[in-house]
Amino acid sequence: MLNSSEPGSFRDALSRKAIARGFDCLGVADPGAIGEAANYFRAFLDSGAHGDMDWLAAHAERRTDPRVLWPAVRSIIMLGVNYGPDEDPLAILQQRTRGAISVYAQGDDYHDLIKKRLKSLARWLVASAGGDVKVFVDTAAVMEKPLAQAAGLGWQGKHTNLVSREFGSWLFLGAIFTTLDLPRDAADTDHCGSCRACLDICPTAAFPAPYKLDARRCISYLTIESKGPIPRELRGAIGNRIYGCDDCLAVCPWNKFAQAGRETKLAARENLRAPALAELARLGDSAFRALFARSPVKRIGRDRFVRNVLIAIGNSGDSVLAEEAERLLTDDSALVRGAAVWALSQLLPRDKFAARAAAAISGEPDASVREEWSCYVVRAFAGTTKP
Structure with missing residues (x-):
């Protein structure tokens, strides 16, 4: 010993x-x-x-x-x-029809x-x-x-x-x-200096002050921990981030000393680096569990994940993806249907969205989804469907 x-x-x-x-x-x-x-x-x-x-x-x-x-x-x-990571985590944010999954x-x-x-x-x-x-x-x-x-x-x-x-x-x-009394190491000290890069890059202004986080505005919280609809005023800022957010991590100047991880099991799977939103929107429960086997993404479940995908679809600016949102208007999950309404409100012309809403509201069984329709119908007639 x-x-x-x-x-x-x-x-x-x-x-x-x-x-x-x-x-x-x-x-x-x-x-x-x-x-x-x-x-x-x-x-x-x-x-x-x-x-x-x-x-x-x-x-x-x-x-x-x-x-x-x-x-x-x-x-x-x-x-x-x-x-x-072995590549810039922020680069995927420019590929609006693909989903950004946090590096981890x-x-x-x-x-x-x-x-x-x-x-x-x-x-x-x-x-x-x-x-x-x-x-x-x-x-x-x-x-x-x-x-x-x-x-x-x-x-x-x-x-x-x-x-x-x-x-x-x-x-x-x-x-x-x-229970062993081991020799202590010296604590590290703060080396941030006057840098504000991590605070300034946050898309949803989740940092009310340096060293303070409001998780309720954090994209990682909204896409992972939050179980309900994502607040309307924050949806646009989420962009194509469908699980977590790396912005404040990736922008840190101290990453110039970072190196790619050596553990192959933690390395990015090729099919999760930049998955197509259209393919992810078609995932049923079994396909979702198969795709994310052994992945932390699996723990949020298919419905929350597809909710996130639909927010990204709404932010994509690609009208072709409106077909995926249209199809999910009849999904079994009210959470998914509500997100699909929002996605359509961002992608369809105002008149088409208003016409689609008129046909859908009366048949929608969930009050929160009906409210989602009504909210954006009002905005459409007012001349805008944003945010």
């Missing part, structure tokens, strides 16, 4: 084992190191900026202090896996991959130095980003995401809680 009382040799061995298991960086933080981030988090919840993500507030005390989550913890090992979701689900690696490293840790362990990867009440900063892996930028001087914006994080 390794002697954990010899900090240098043990830490070197821990780092080697982590790298051998596919991690790209490692640091150790004190369980009480969240500090001021806890106050930011409470203010975030108090303002309601978390939207419908009630699970964030459910165990707030655990998130703000890991010792509440597990009183026995004495050290937190934070680990990162680089998933840097174009490959296999990172949760499964990283959790296996964490468990393997944790087993080695126990066998080598003793103690008890718990592993977490974005699935429990753990504030990974402040802990990663405390462990020296990077800092939380003005967009609230972690930024690394070595890997830019592209790190998946995992944590090993241990």
Whole structure:
């Protein structure tokens, strides 16, 4: 068994084992190191900026202090896996008839991959130095980003995401809680300076101030976490983003030091780099599950995904795609039908849309969809169907 009382040799061995298991960086933080981030988090919840993500507030005390989550913890090992893209994530935004899927979701689900690696490293840790362990990867009440900063892996930028001087914006994080008292790493410091690139690029103005996020306006929240219709005033700004958004990550100047990820399972699948909106709009439930097998996209379900696709279709400016929206007016899901109405309101000439609405409203069983029709009929007669 390794002697954990010899900090240098043990830490070197821990780092080697982590790298051998596919991690790209490692640091150790004190369980009480969240500090001021806890106050930011409470203010975030108090303002309601978390939207419908009630699970964030459910165990707030655990998130703000890991010792509440597990009183026995004495050290937190934070680990990162680089998933840097091999092409510009913003380029797809110019291809309006194709869907933009966030870089992290174009490959296999990172949760499964990283959790296996964490468990393997944790087993080695126990066998080598003793103690008890718990592993977490974005699935429990753990504030990974402040802990990663405390462990020296990077800092939380003005967009609230972690930024690394070595890997830019592209790190998946995992944590090993241990009862061992391990040597701490020095916390990283903020290197954003006067840069505002991440704040200024946000299409929906989701950052009311530097280091503050209103999730209710964030495209990642709207296309992934939000279960209902996307607010009308934000639909146009979503563009062709159908699952998540990388704008604030991709524009960060620190990405000049980033490198493409080395894990093939996290690499983009070719059929998810720039999928055609017309093909995605035709996905039924079984085809959706088959296309996104082992992908994080699968968890939002077919209906929410097609809702997103229809918003992108409405933003495409391609009248040919109106046929896909027309077909989905009779979909079993009211969420999909409502999004199809909006897409048509953006693509059809005003007179054609108004005529189509007159035939559809009386037969629509869902009140929210009827309201969607009525809203845009009024706009059409007023001379506009925007937004």
